[in-house]
Amino acid sequence: MLEATKKPQWIDLTEGDLTTLGIYKLEGDNLKVCFPEVPQGPKGKRSTAFESKPDSVNDILIILKREIP
Numbered sequence: 001m002l003e004a005t006k007k008p009q010w011i012d013l014t015e016g017d018l019t020t021l022g023i024y025k026l027e028g029d030n031l032k033v034c035f036p037e038v039p040q041g042p043k044g045k046r047s048t049a050f051e052s053k054p055d056s057v058n059d060i061l062i063i064l065k066r067e068i069p
Contacts, residue, residue: 010046011035021046029066034058 003010008023013035021044022035034047037059045057052061 008050013039015039019044023047023050025050029068031064031066033062033064035060 001010001012001014002024003012008025011022011024011033013020013022018039020035020039022033023046024034025032032050034050034052036045036047036057047058049058050061051058053059
């Protein structure tokens with residue numbers, strides 16, 4: 001699920017019964033996604049910043065860049 005009205009924008013990543021609460025930012029050709037390493041369910045903690053720090057809810061930061069042929 002995406003929630004573009006939140007600041008930062010929210011993304012919920014679901015696999016089976018597990019949900020990970022993250023944030024995302026789309027700027028031009030770059031997509032940043034940050035989320036906790038361990039799924040915490042719908043009442044868990046959501047990432048708060050686009051950074052990767054051990055032992056925080058900002059565990060995993062992925063930056064994707066669109067390649068235009």
